[in-house]
Amino acid sequence: MKKVFDPRRLDVRALARAGGELAGQWPLAGFERLCASLRAGDDGAVPGQVTWSARGAEVPVRGGASQTWLHLQARAPLPLACQRCLGPMIEQAQIARSYQFVADEAAAQALDGEVEHEVLVLERELDLHALAEDELLLDLPLVPRHAACPQPLPGADDAAAAAAVPESPFAALAALRNKTR
């Protein structure tokens, strides 16, 4: 019989042992902390969906206990307000993270600083929704801006306006994306 996994109360170890995979969509409006930074539509609700998938994996270790891993991917069109023209814009968020789960805080601290990937303490139930929200929050652009604002700013010198706001890697990426279209 196939075990049914609940992404809001996920048994990470069991998912890893099964080599299981989960996927789905969550409405952006359900991410309360994230929505505080997003631009709501005319009806007051934040539109859009987070499309996500998660895969558990058990990695054998020679002469030791196997490792428990979770790979999380999520993407979402985040409605934001451009900080240059204050108009609406969409930031295509895309995250892909791998987490190693360890037994306790001491094991996590021992690994911290030695490895590049994320280390989390294994709990009985993991809220994947909250984890995805944490990652999307970390991924938010500090200063969301259109690559090129649709409306010229009244009376503002564009170069001066651009210089006043530090360049974010997202703006550069967005500019690249727009060029290839």
Ligand SMILES: [Zn+2]
């Ligand atoms: Zn703009």
